[in-house]
Amino acid sequence: MKVWVIIIQVLFIHVFLFLGAAIKAVIPLPIPASMFGLCLLFLALYLKIIKLEWVEKGAVWLMAELLLFFIPSAVGIINYDEIISLQGAEIIVLIGISTVVVMGITALIAEKITVRKRSEQH
Amino acid sequence: MMILVTVITYLIYQFAKKAYAKWSMPFFHPLLLAPILLIALILLVHVSANQYLADSKWLTHMLGPATVAFAVPIYKNLSIVKKYLGTIIISITSGTLVAIFSTFGLSKLFHLKYDFITSILPRSITTPIAVEVSKEIGGLPTLTTVFVILTGVIGGVVGPIVIKSLSIQTPIAKGLALGMGAHGAGTNKALEFGEQEATFSSLAMIFAAWITLLWGALLIPPLMNIHLLF
Numbered sequence: 297m298k299v300w301v302i303i304i305q306v307l308f309i310h311v312f313l314f315l316g317a318a319i320k321a322v323i324p325l326p327i328p329a330s331m332f333g334l335c336l337l338f339l340a341l342y343l344k345i346i347k348l349e350w351v352e353k354g355a356v357w358l359m360a361e362l363l364l365f366f367i368p369s370a371v372g373i374i375n376y377d378e379i380i381s382l383q384g385a386e387i388i389v390l391i392g393i394s395t396v397v398v399m400g401i402t403a404l405i406a407e408k409i410t411v412r413k414r415s416e417q418h
Numbered sequence: 419m420m421i422l423v424t425v426i427t428y429l430i431y432q433f434a435k436k437a438y439a440k441w442s443m444p445f446f447h448p449l450l451l452a453p454i455l456l457i458a459l460i461l462l463v464h465v466s467a468n469q470y471l472a473d474s475k476w477l478t479h480m481l482g483p484a485t486v487a488f489a490v491p492i493y494k495n496l497s498i499v500k501k502y503l504g505t506i507i508i509s510i511t512s513g514t515l516v517a518i519f520s521t522f523g524l525s526k527l528f529h530l531k532y533d534f535i536t537s538i539l540p541r542s543i544t545t546p547i548a549v550e551v552s553k554e555i556g557g558l559p560t561l562t563t564v565f566v567i568l569t570g571v572i573g574g575v576v577g578p579i580v581i582k583s584l585s586i587q588t589p590i591a592k593g594l595a596l597g598m599g600a601h602g603a604g605t606n607k608a609l610e611f612g613e614q615e616a617t618f619s620s621l622a623m624i625f626a627a628w629i630t631l632l633w634g635a636l637l638i639p640p641l642m643n644i645h646l647l648f
Contacts, residue, residue: 355487403595
């Protein structure tokens with residue numbers, strides 16, 4: 297059954313999250329346990345300690361359903377109704393402008409570098 | 419209760435996803451439509467919002483393993499990462515700087531309160547890490563989560579428009595822009611462009627998180643001191 301494969305693999309991915317939490321307890325840096333976990337899982341794959349097939353289906357599911365895990369926090373907005381009524385419009389305009397600028401500049405820089413690299417190769 | 423809450427949240431999420439796939443209007447974005455439907459339902463059946471939040475906590479917890487899971491696309495695309503490492507680092511470093519400075523500048527312009535500014539600065543990175551940066555610089559984690567989600571929804575809408583109006587051609591530029599500007603939601607959008615775009619988008623997300631963690635320690639504290647001066 298595919299569902300069981302996914303559940304077992306997601307549980308297995310938790311092992312790396314817990315190892316990450318252990319590292320975080322030792323290293324006093326403001327880095328979340330999941331970031332350490334990401335590095336550990338990458339190293340385990342890279343050093344061939346584990347096989348890609350052991351985690352791939354679970355990882356693909358977690359990434360595909362990422363939006364689902366945001367939903368409870370989005371519902372939490374209900375506890376901040378005064379913010380929304382007070383400065384909601386300003387905040388949306390702020391995020392909109394900033395996001396357009398961020399995406400535009402990131403895209404232009406990446407595009408420039410890539411096109412230049414290509415023309416150097418030819 | 420936990421199972422019921424999970425099942426209902428999942429069904430509403432699936433419905434929102436289908437609706438968005440069919441009509442593809444910004445309003446139907448799953449991160450907008452699903453929470454609105456859930457809030458309506460909570461108000462309708464007189465369940466307290468905090469009860470819902472407590473029972474759905476484990477879904478939020480899944481953001482942890484989901485972040486860990488991003489090791490898989492990095493590993494699978496290692497040759498691409500190696501080939502484009504310089505481009506990724508330069509673009510994403512610029513992106514995070516623009517994100518922090520533009521957010522700070524606009525926050526000043528709109529006269530946001532101190533704890534609003536510290537909560538909104540890390541908004542362009544993925545939630546678990548944004549929350550961590552927010553805590554570090556004195557923001558409110560719940561508020562940060564809301565700003566991150568708003569960024570995701572808005573980014574998913576404006577992303578394709580930005581890409582089109584600047585006539586961006588390469589998959590790397592499209593992917594990096596979406597992942598940098600709108601984290602997980604951007605990566606989700608990048609999947610509509612193609613697999614390469616999605617790969618670069620998830621890479622952008624991970625690099626943006628790491629680089630912003632760095633700025634969280636080095637750049638943001640002095641910036642907040644400047645804020646206190648004026």
